Amino acid sequence: MNIDILYENKEIIAVCKPQNIPVQKDQSHNQDLLSSVEFYLKLNNRLNPKEHLHLINRLDRPVGGIVLMAKNSKAAKIYTEILQKNKITKEYLAVTDNIPNNISGNFTDFILKNSGKNISEIVDEYTGKKAILEYILVESIENISLLKIHLITGRHHQIRSQLSHHNLPIWGDTKYNCRFSKSTQVNIALWSYHIQFINPFDNDEPIEIFSFPDREIEPWNLFQLE
Secondary structure (H helix, E strand, O other): OOOOEEEEOOOEEEEEEOOOOOOOOOOOOOOOHHHHHHHHHHHOOOOOOOOOOEEOOOOOOOOEEEEEEEOOHHHHHHHHHHHHOOOOEEEEEEEEEOOOOOOEEEEEEEEEEEOOOOEEEEEOOOOOEEEEEEEEEEEEEOOEEEEEEEEOOOOOOHHHHHHHHOOOOEOOOOOOOHHHOOOOOOOOOEEEEEEEEEEOOOOOEEEEEEOOOOOOOOOHHHOOOO
16 A cells, blocks of 8 residues: 655654545455554654554545544544544535535534444434534536535544435445445545644644545546645
8 A cells, every 4th residue: 555644743644545445454354544554654663663553533434535643642642632622623525416505504413323234324313413514615517516524523424424414415425325326436526635733742833734636536527626
């Protein structure tokens, strides 16, 4: 696996996760991002041999983009606390079928994870966990739209299930977009493109990281991504 490093300091590293690669070890036993980055850093003497990398944020296997990892347990604890306090901004690009009713807005729903089917379902407030996201319509072409998503909470399959529930299923999503339910040769058009936070180890220095999908691949090639 090619390791695409977007940012690195003594405490953390941000890398670009390729699509269809698990972010950590799972039952598939496929090569995963976390193990690969840890091996690379130790091989190049950039991680203490006695330490392990710790995931700060996670992405679904089909989704590509920025993944943040801590280089030691102290940094992992601090950055996890920052994330839980919503002090790490996480933004995504998504191409959806249909056009939202408003140029910008937010969706607040309640999500229940169905572990047996590995999906999430929108349910009532007494059954699920609150899920909030904000969106901005960047551009629409015919009946598909490019959205910027600001993720407020971090639920299982949150963006995918919420957008589908609001009649904005993501292009290429085989789980939540019935148009692609039988597709095998497409990549989901959902990408973690922007993370912003302050560095608590360096006088709260602001850190901003960007990553963009391949502009030559459908449907990203239809839009201006900058």
